Amino acid sequence: MKIHEAEARELLARAGLPVPDADVATTAAGARAIAERLFAAGVPQVVIKAQVLVGGRGKAGGVKLAASAAEAETTAAAILALTIKDLPVRRVLVAPAATIVREIYLAALIDRTTRGVLVMASAAGGMEIEEVAAKDPAAIVREVAHPHGGLLPFQARRLGFGIGLRGELLKQFCLIATGLVKIARESDADLVEVNPLAVVPAPETPGGERLICLDAKVTLDDSALDRHPDLAAWRDADSEDPIDREAREQGISYIRLDGSIGCMVNGAGLAMTTLDLVTRAGGTPANFLDIGGGARADKVAAAMRIILADAGVKAILVNIFGGITRGDEVAKGLIEARAQQDRVVPMVVRIVGTNAAEAAVLLREGGFETATSLDEAAEKAVALAAAGGGK
Amino acid sequence: MSILVDQHTRLVVQGLTGREGGFHAGQMAAYGTKIVAGVTPGRGGEFGLDGTVPVFDTVREAVEKTNANTSCIFVPAAGAADAIAEAAASGIKTIFCITEGIPVHDMVGALAVVQQHGARLIGPNCPGATTPGVGGLGAKIGIIPASIHLPGDVGVVSRSGTLTYEAVQSMTDAGIGQSTCLGIGGDPIIGTTFRDALELFAADPATRALVLIGEIGGSAEEEAAAWAGEHLKHLPRVAFIAGRAAPEGRRMGHAGAIVSGASGRAVDKIAALEAAGFKVAGSPTELPRLLIEAGYTKR
Numbered sequence: 129m130k131i132h133e134a135e136a137r138e139l140l141a142r143a144g145l146p147v148p149d150a151d152v153a154t155t156a157a158g159a160r161a162i163a164e165r166l167f168a169a170g171v172p173q174v175v176i177k178a179q180v181l182v183g184g185r186g187k188a189g190g191v192k193l194a195a196s197a198a199e200a201e202t203t204a205a206a207i208l209a210l211t212i213k214d215l216p217v218r219r220v221l222v223a224p225a226a227t228i229v230r231e232i233y234l235a236a237l238i239d240r241t242t243r244g245v246l247v248m249a250s251a252a253g254g255m256e257i258e259e260v261a262a263k264d265p266a267a268i269v270r271e272v273a274h275p276h277g278g279l280l281p282f283q284a285r286r287l288g289f290g291i292g293l294r295g296e297l298l299k300q301f302c303l304i305a306t307g308l309v310k311i312a313r314e315s316d317a318d319l320v321e322v323n324p325l326a327v328v329p330a331p332e333t334p335g336g337e338r339l340i341c342l343d344a345k346v347t348l349d350d351s352a353l354d355r356h357p358d359l360a361a362w363r364d365a366d367s368e369d370p371i372d373r374e375a376r377e378q379g380i381s382y383i384r385l386d387g388s389i390g391c392m393v394n395g396a397g398l399a400m401t402t403l404d405l406v407t408r409a410g411g412t413p414a415n416f417l418d419i420g421g422g423a424r425a426d427k428v429a430a431a432m433r434i435i436l437a438d439a440g441v442k443a444i445l446v447n448i449f450g451g452i453t454r455g456d457e458v459a460k461g462l463i464e465a466r467a468q469q470d471r472v473v474p475m476v477v478r479i480v481g482t483n484a485a486e487a488a489v490l491l492r493e494g495g496f497e498t499a500t501s502l503d504e505a506a507e508k509a510v511a512l513a514a515a516g517g518g519k
Numbered sequence: 520m521s522i523l524v525d526q527h528t529r530l531v532v533q534g535l536t537g538r539e540g541g542f543h544a545g546q547m548a549a550y551g552t553k554i555v556a557g558v559t560p561g562r563g564g565e566f567g568l569d570g571t572v573p574v575f576d577t578v579r580e581a582v583e584k585t586n587a588n589t590s591c592i593f594v595p596a597a598g599a600a601d602a603i604a605e606a607a608a609s610g611i612k613t614i615f616c617i618t619e620g621i622p623v624h625d626m627v628g629a630l631a632v633v634q635q636h637g638a639r640l641i642g643p644n645c646p647g648a649t650t651p652g653v654g655g656l657g658a659k660i661g662i663i664p665a666s667i668h669l670p671g672d673v674g675v676v677s678r679s680g681t682l683t684y685e686a687v688q689s690m691t692d693a694g695i696g697q698s699t700c701l702g703i704g705g706d707p708i709i710g711t712t713f714r715d716a717l718e719l720f721a722a723d724p725a726t727r728a729l730v731l732i733g734e735i736g737g738s739a740e741e742e743a744a745a746w747a748g749e750h751l752k753h754l755p756r757v758a759f760i761a762g763r764a765a766p767e768g769r770r771m772g773h774a775g776a777i778v779s780g781a782s783g784r785a786v787d788k789i790a791a792l793e794a795a796g797f798k799v800a801g802s803p804t805e806l807p808r809l810l811i812e813a814g815y816t817k818r
Contacts, residue, residue: 238623240707240737243630275631316622351596352622385766396705397679397734400761405802407764416765421619421680449681449688451646451664481664481684502685503802 129348132179134221135362136344139315140322145307146300146340150223152179159204162222164197173225174200178207178217181367188212193225215367226342231324232291232301233257236273236308238318238349245273245309247283251291253324279309296335297327304339315359316352321345371437378430379420387412388442388513390435390473392428394419394453402447405502411510414441421452428461429468436471443474443513447505450481457483459490466494474512478505521650521699522674522719522726523613523641524552524589524658531556531587531611533594533602535567535574540593543617543662544568547591550649550665551656556581578609591647591660592616600625603640604632614710615660616643626708633710640710646680646702663687663700671696672818673810674720676713677732678705678739682761686732686803693807694817698726705734713743721751728755728815730806731797733788735762740788748795755813757806758797760785 131139134152141147149166153159163174178190185191190212194200200222210217231253239246250268252260260267269290271283284302293301308320322341330338353360365373375382381396385403389411393399396418403413415438419431435441448458458479478499479487491498497512499505530547534540535557548554548568556575557567563576575581578590590611594602599618606614607629614633621643633640641648647661651668659665667684669691677683683702690697698720703711713731720726729751733740740760747756763785789799798809 238627238707240739243708244627245624275627313624316624318623349623351620352624355597355622383766393681395679395681397677397682397732397761398685400734400765401682401685401759401803403764404761408801413764449684451681451684452662480688481667501804503804 129350129353129360129363130181131346131348131359131362132181132219132364133177133343133345134179134219136320136346137221137341139311139320139346140307140341140344143307143311145304146338147344148223148226148340148342150221152219152221153204154208154219156201156205156208159220159222160197160201163194163200166222166224167197171224175223175225176200176203176207177221177223178210178212179219179221180212180215180217181364182213182215185212190217218366226326226328226340228324228342229327229329229337231326232339233260233323234305234308234325235319235321235323236279236305236312237321239272242272244275245312247271247273247279247287247305247309249287249291249305253326257323273309278313279306281306296333297337297339300339304341311346315346316349316356317346318349319345319347371434374430375434378427380427380431380434381416381418381420382434383416384438385413385415386440387414388440389509390414390417390438390441390444392417392419392431392435392444392446394421394423394448398447398449402445402502402506405506406445406509409503409506409510411506411513414438419453423453423461424457425461425464428458429465432462432465432469436469436473441473442516443476443509445505445509446475446477446479447502448479448481450479450483453482455479455481455483455487456490459487459494462496463490463494474516476505476508476512478502522648522723523699523701524648524650524660526553526658527588528658528660529553529555529586529588530660531558531578531581531585531590532567533558533578533590533592533606535559535572535593536562536565537593537595541567543593544572546665547659550659551652552658552660555585556587578605578611582610587611589613589660590615592618594618596620596622599643600629603629603643607633607636607638607640610636612638613641614638615641615645615647616710617645617647617661618642619644621706623706623708626706630708630710641701642704642706642709644706645704645709646683648699648701649697650699651697661702663702667691668700669694669696672698672725672727673730673815674698674723674726674728675700675730675732676716676720677702678713678734679732679761682732682803686730686759686806689804690730690807690810695807695810695815698723707737713739714746717743717747717751721754726754728810728813729757730810731756731758731792732803733758733760735760735765735785735788736783738783741791744788744791744795744797747797752796755810755815756797757800757809757813758792759800759803759806760788760792
């Protein structure tokens with residue numbers, strides 16, 4: 129689950145890491161009040177940032193500077209009226225505009241290859257890390273945190289020295305790097321990324337410079353949200369389609385695509401394969417849908433509702449290889465779903481494995497079009513969709 | 520011969536008294552697997568599997584009393600990583616974890632304990648492994664339906680559950696039997712990788728050909744391909760990669776892909792496998808034909 133910059137900043141602040149003195153507003157007047165407070169504290173300029181869970185908000189006009197409270201109000205009003213990549217902007221973060229000396233990249237993330245929490249740092253902050261990796265892979269330094277102890281002090285120092293830090297900045301960097309790993313572990317985050325980690329002027333400190341986490345991105349592990357009800361409450365309901373929400377609440381893994389053949393499959397690998405074979409047969413899948421293991425009739429009916437909510441669906445392909453899942457349960461669910469649905473879409477059903485014989489009887493009595501092999505099922509579904517005006 | 524599971528397996532089922540654990544223990548026993556113990560903290564002294572298998576409070580006790588050497592874990596997600604660590608710390612050397620949805624940070628810690636004790640973990644979120652035997656008997660650990668198997672000499676390794684069943688069924692239908700079928704699990708952090716599995720099969724004289732079933736995400740298929748290209752030149756080998764038609768960027772964050780030095784796309788995996796001498800199928804149903812084309816002959 130992705131969380132907004134404002135909440136990511138909150139996580140960093142709770143861990144005692146240096147973040148801007150920022151606040152969130154849902155109205156232009158609210159943004160003005162925050163700006164007034166910041167200007168009164170001596171801030172010369174503020175930045176107003178749209179809180180949306182997509183990249184590229186700067187280019188879309190979602191990040192703007194303001195030099196007065198009045199300007200902050202009109203700018204916030206304009207940003208709150210935006211829709212960025214289909215997501216309406218409901219909130220803005222108002223923060224002091226920083227004078228940046230230079231930018232660093234720092235992230236802690238779960239890494240498949242090292243099977244641990246990997247910390248990556250680069251002196252080339254501000255840019256996307258993908259870009260740095262492509263242009264100058266040697267510019268990224270890495271450490272794998274200790275599996276039980278987190279990022280150890282010597283590892284943090286190696287990272288800091290590795291990107292050319294010394295003295296006071298190195299000390300601050302070590303605290304921040306260690307802190308990001310601590311946040312990742314304690315909040316069950318897959319990713320805690322600070323970009324940029326900015327070097328800013330600080331006349332009052334030795335060396336005259338300090339580090340501040342200007343922007344942060346955090347992704348939480350969906351499998352661990354149950355034990356973090358406070359963090360789960362940060363889910364942005366606006367950025368979630370109602371159909372996606374129903375799928376999530378039913379324990380169905382659903383990704384909408386833009387084709388015409390709705391797919392219902394058990395198991396992620398088989399679901400992906402089903403999309404591949406539909407595509408190979410000349411069709412276009414309307415969705416990825418995995419009903420999971422051991423699904424009962426009611427879950428099958430819910431999956432059917434989710435598929436049919438997509439008006440682009442012209443045919444449905446059901447592909448079940450029973451193991452934990454029982455074929456007759458799926459067949460019952462399909463019959464139940466058909467009795468409830470108000471839109472009739474041609475369907476081809478393939479059920480093999482556990483209780484496939486019982487399922488076959490139910491499907492035959494129900495008059496369903498069936499298929500034996502996966503390839504045959506895909507071809508039939510493509511033909512049905514084409515007959516219905518899809519492809 | 521086979522890998523990981525055979526007639527010498529003495530299995531302890533962690534979570535035997537639960538619904539899933541109890542049901543699948545029955546299936547495993549019916550297929551010929553020797554189940555010697557169950558573990559459920561607080562239920563020590565009871566008997567599971569129709570009163571035939573003693574249940575212990577701790578894995579250590581189960582090992583001491585029954586000489587269990589392999590574990591299969593059906594413990595719910597919140598406690599599964601701890602169950603893995605307990606098995607490793609109690610002297611179990613081969614641990615299968617079937618549980619799905621374990622928090623990934625828990626796995627980082629548990630895997631370190633597994634490595635510290637020199638144990639091997641398969642999974643989590645995996646279907647297990649089957650070594651088919653004659654007459655519908657053999658040894659199986661986990662949840663793979665016994666009915667799809669045929670004894671033989673082709674090793675199968677897969678990241679997926681039901682897709683494995685699909686592939687194995689198509690082999691069995693074509694009269695091509697399996698030495699061992701192994702599901703390594705679909706989670707980001709797993710104990711046994713494709714490459715590890717290939718090394719095990721390479722050391723098994725009864726395995727004369729290999730089927731690898733991968734999917735998009737990460738770079739485990741590429742790493743396995745690189746190793747196989749060097750070390751498995753003598754074995755016919757075929758593969759299938761799921762996710763050719765999947766939209767990019769919907770399953771995995773870019774940062775993870777960067778670290779691995781690959782983007783996790785199907786086309787890259789297929790290219791890496793083909794470069795390493797694998798024949799790559801466009802559908803799981805093509806695997807039997809490709810095995811023959813790769814030089815495999817039925818015995």
